[in-house]
Amino acid sequence: MIVYKNYSMKNKSNMKIGGIAKTYIEVEDKNELIEIYSKYKNIFLIGNGTNTLLSDSILDYTFVSLRKLNKITNLPEQKVKSEAGLDFKKLMKYMYEKNYSGLENLAGIPGTVGGLVYMNGGAYGSQIFDCIDEIEIFDKNLQIKTLKKSDIKHSYRNTEIQEKKWVIISVTFNFTKGFDLEKVKEIQNLRESKQPLNLPSLGSTFKNPTTKFAAKLISEAGLKGTIIGSAKISEKHPNFIVNLGEATFLDIINILALIKGTVKEKTGILLEEEIIIVK
Ligand SMILES: Cc1cc2nc3c(=O)[nH]c(=O)nc-3n(C[C@H](O)[C@H](O)[C@H](O)COP(=O)(O)OP(=O)(O)OC[C@H]3O[C@@H](n4cnc5c(N)ncnc54)[C@H](O)[C@@H]3O)c2cc1C
Incomplete structure (x- = not known):
């Protein structure tokens, strides 16, 4: 892991506001979470910061980023395992390359896979949980577990992950064949015209x-x-x-x-x- 002290968080929130954090850590291996969660207090996981407003005073937190955990693995039957730090745009590009369908309505959301899953983000009638098979999490007992979607409560912009303060390590998606490029273009045009x-x-x-x-x-x-x-x-x-x-x-x-x-x-x-x- 890489540990930074007195780190400026201004560019870690998409609002471009943020003070100096006591500690900012970039995780390089999921097993480092055990040491981090044993040693540090007041931990806040930060993805792309596209949904997070940070105070511009001293931030008495340990910010933890999984941006270096960003591997994608292709599995049988159109399943894809993505680590949580992956930029969602890269997952969309991967779906295009493999001709997988399922999350086209979410095209253009600027977060990480972890950030999107945490709050069950979505757009234009779809949400990320629609395509989830299972999620690998790190829990408060410092254990890594894999849970099926049906074992995780979720609703509009809400998941049990928030309440239980789990760290999302990776997510396995269930896709179908046939990426809908026209839909993605349509959604991107809509975003540009309305946002x-x-x-x-x-x-x-x-x-x-x-x-x-x-x-x-x-x-x-x-x-x-x-x-x-x-x-x-x-x-x-x-x-x-x-x-x-x-x-x-x-x-x-x-x-x-x-x-x-x-x-x-x-x-x-x-x-x-x-x-x-x-x-
Ligand atoms: C221009 C624009 C358009 C947007 N459009 C949409 C939209 O259409 N639909 C939508 O839903 N959202 C939208 N958003 C909001 C935002 O992009 C999403 O909510 C996105 O999923 C947040 O991801 P992030 O990585 O930036 O999360 P962050 O803002 O970094 O974090 C958000 C929350 O997730 C938690 N978190 C992050 N990673 C993990 C992890 N690995 N494990 C556990 N918790 C974690 C953080 O602790 C925090 O509580 C938009 C934002 C912008 C700026």
């Missing part, structure tokens, strides 16, 4: 409440385009908060509070953050 991809953000900030879209609620509350400091509620996609350049953690926190307060006042609905806040 502010030219500025730092964490994607959708709030979960969609049952039967409603958070973006619509924010828009109807008249908040589109609001700026606090250097943080802005995107006009293109009002559930995205973008960093105009010099946004601070407090700018984002203030904008979150403004959205939640205004939407609650106007509709009675309390929006719940989809992003993870580390402070």
